[in-house]
Amino acid sequence: MxxxxxxxxxxxxxxxxxxxxxxxxxxxxxxxxxxxxxxxxxxxxxxxxxxxxxxxxxxxxxxxxxxxxxxxxxxxxxxxxxxxxxxxxxxxxxxxxxxxxxxxxxxxxxxxxxxxxxxxxxxxxxxxxxxxxxxxxxxxxxxxxxxxxxxxxxxxxxxxxxxxxxxxxxxxxxxxxxxxxxxxxxxxxxxxxxxxxxxxxxxxxxxxxxxSNSPDAVRSTKKALLLAKEHGMWEGSKQHFASPLHQAAMTGENIKEGLVAFNKKRNPSWKNPPSKL
The missing domain is CATH 3.90.226.10 (2-enoyl-CoA Hydratase; Chain A, domain 1)
Structure with missing residues (x-):
C-alpha cells in the first residue's frame, strides 16, 4: 500500500x-x-x-x-x-x-x-x-x-x-x-x-x-529565472548571486546532504527549506 x-x-x-x-x-x-x-x-x-x-x-x-x-x-x-x-x-x-x-x-x-x-x-x-x-x-x-x-x-x-x-x-x-x-x-x-x-x-x-531535487536549489534556481527575465542576464545573475535564497542554498544543510549522498552513492534525504529569507 x-x-x-x-x-x-x-x-x-x-x-x-x-x-x-x-x-x-x-x-x-x-x-x-x-x-x-x-x-x-x-x-x-x-x-x-x-x-x-x-x-x-x-x-x-x-x-x-x-x-x-x-x-x-x-x-x-x-x-x-x-x-x-x-x-x-x-x-x-x-x-x-x-x-x-x-x-x-x-x-x-x-x-x-x-x-x-x-x-x-x-x-x-x-x-x-x-x-x-x-x-x-x-x-x-x-x-x-x-x-x-x-x-x-x-x-x-x-x-x-x-x-x-x-x-x-x-x-x-x-x-x-x-x-x-x-x-x-x-x-x-x-x-x-x-x-x-x-x-x-x-x-x-x-x-x-x-x-526529488533539493528544495533550496529549486527555489534559488527559480529566483534566478525570475531575475534574468526582469533584469537581463548579467544584472539578473548579479542580483541572484547576492540574494538570500542563493546564499542559503549554497551554505545550508541540503547542499551538504547532496554532496554526501553523491559520494556515498545513495539518494539524498532533503529537509524543508527555511520558511523566510
Missing part, C-alpha cells in the same frame, strides 16, 4: 477553491465553480491570493499545482459579476488575475494542469506558471477585444515574449481560440499535451521529479 500523503493545514477557503495535498510537499489548488466554467470572482481571487501567500512561507510546500473542476480550467473573469461592480477594481490586484498572472513572484514552482478551456484571464494565468501541462481537450484564447476589454493582466507581454509579435497579434487581435496542440507547437506556451485522463498523473509525476 502506498504511503498516505502528509496533511498540509492550508488556510480555510470558500467552496469555490479546493485545497488538497495529493503527495508529500505538493499543494493542489482546484478552481471549483464548474457551472460558471471556473470564472474568477473577487472572493475567489482573494482566497487564491491568501493561499499562495501562505504557501510561499510554508516549509512543507515545495511545489504547487493549479487546475480546474469540470470542463474548464478557467474561463476568465466572471463578466456578469464585473458588470454589476466597479469596472476598475479588477485591474488593481497586487499579483494580477487570479493572484498569479502578472506580478506574482513565487519562489516555489507552479504547475498549471489545464483540464479544459482557458480563456481570457485563464490564459493570462497559465502564462505566469513555470510549467504548463495541457489536456488534449484544452483550448486557449485571449478574446478580451471582443468584449471591449484588454488583456492587461500580464497576457500581452508574456505572450509576445513566448510566441513572438506576429503570433501574439494573431491571438490577441483576432480573439480566436487555439487548440492545445497549437499552444504547444506554434505558440510555445505549453510544455506538454497529454491524453485527458492522464493530465493529473502527469502533473504529479513532474511534481515528484521536482521534489
Amino acid at each position: 502506498p504511503p498516505v500523503p502528509q496533511k498540509i493545514n492550508a488556510p480555510n477557503t470558500g467552496d469555490h477553491l479546493i485545497t488538497s495535498c495529493p503527495a508529500d510537499h505538493v499543494l493542489l489548488l482546484t478552481l471549483n465553480r464548474p457551472k460558471a466554467l471556473n470564472a474568477m470572482t473577487p472572493d475567489l481571487q482573494q482566497d487564491i491570493e491568501r493561499v499562495l501567500d501562505w504557501a510561499e512561507e510554508e516549509p512543507e510546500v515545495w511545489v504547487i499545482i493549479i487546475t480546474g473542476a469540470g470542463r474548464a480550467f478557467c474561463a476568465g473573469q466572471d463578466l456578469k459579476a464585473w458588470l454589476q461592480g466597479p469596472r476598475t477594481e479588477y485591474g488593481l490586484h497586487e499579483h494580477g488575475f487570479g493572484g498569479i498572472s502578472s506580478r506574482r513572484t513565487l519562489t516555489k514552482p507552479l504547475i498549471a494542469a489545464v483540464n479544459g478551456i482557458a480563456y481570457g484571464g485563464g490564459t493570462e494565468l497559465i502564462l505566469n506558471c513555470d510549467l504548463v501541462i495541457a489536456s488534449e481537450q484544452a483550448k486557449f484564447a485571449l478574446p478580451e477585444v471582443s468584449r471591449g476589454v484588454i488583456a492587461a493582466q500580464g497576457g500581452i507581454p508574456r505572450l509576445s515574449n513566448a510566441a513572438g509579435h506576429q503570433l501574439a497579434s494573431e491571438m490577441l487581435l483576432l480573439g480566436r481560440p487555439i487548440s492545445a496542440a497549437d499552444a504547444y507547437t506554434r505558440y510555445n506556451i505549453v510544455n506538454a499535451v497529454v491524453p485527458h485522463n492522464n493530465l493529473m498523473s502527469k502533473a504529479l509525476e513532474w511534481a515528484s521529479i521536482i521534489i
Whole structure:
C-alpha cells in the first residue's frame, strides 16, 4: 500500500477553491465553480491570493499545482459579476488575475494542469506558471477585444515574449481560440499535451521529479529565472548571486546532504527549506 500523503493545514477557503495535498510537499489548488466554467470572482481571487501567500512561507510546500473542476480550467473573469461592480477594481490586484498572472513572484514552482478551456484571464494565468501541462481537450484564447476589454493582466507581454509579435497579434487581435496542440507547437506556451485522463498523473509525476531535487536549489534556481527575465542576464545573475535564497542554498544543510549522498552513492534525504529569507 502506498504511503498516505502528509496533511498540509492550508488556510480555510470558500467552496469555490479546493485545497488538497495529493503527495508529500505538493499543494493542489482546484478552481471549483464548474457551472460558471471556473470564472474568477473577487472572493475567489482573494482566497487564491491568501493561499499562495501562505504557501510561499510554508516549509512543507515545495511545489504547487493549479487546475480546474469540470470542463474548464478557467474561463476568465466572471463578466456578469464585473458588470454589476466597479469596472476598475479588477485591474488593481497586487499579483494580477487570479493572484498569479502578472506580478506574482513565487519562489516555489507552479504547475498549471489545464483540464479544459482557458480563456481570457485563464490564459493570462497559465502564462505566469513555470510549467504548463495541457489536456488534449484544452483550448486557449485571449478574446478580451471582443468584449471591449484588454488583456492587461500580464497576457500581452508574456505572450509576445513566448510566441513572438506576429503570433501574439494573431491571438490577441483576432480573439480566436487555439487548440492545445497549437499552444504547444506554434505558440510555445505549453510544455506538454497529454491524453485527458492522464493530465493529473502527469502533473504529479513532474511534481515528484521536482521534489526529488533539493528544495533550496529549486527555489534559488527559480529566483534566478525570475531575475534574468526582469533584469537581463548579467544584472539578473548579479542580483541572484547576492540574494538570500542563493546564499542559503549554497551554505545550508541540503547542499551538504547532496554532496554526501553523491559520494556515498545513495539518494539524498532533503529537509524543508527555511520558511523566510
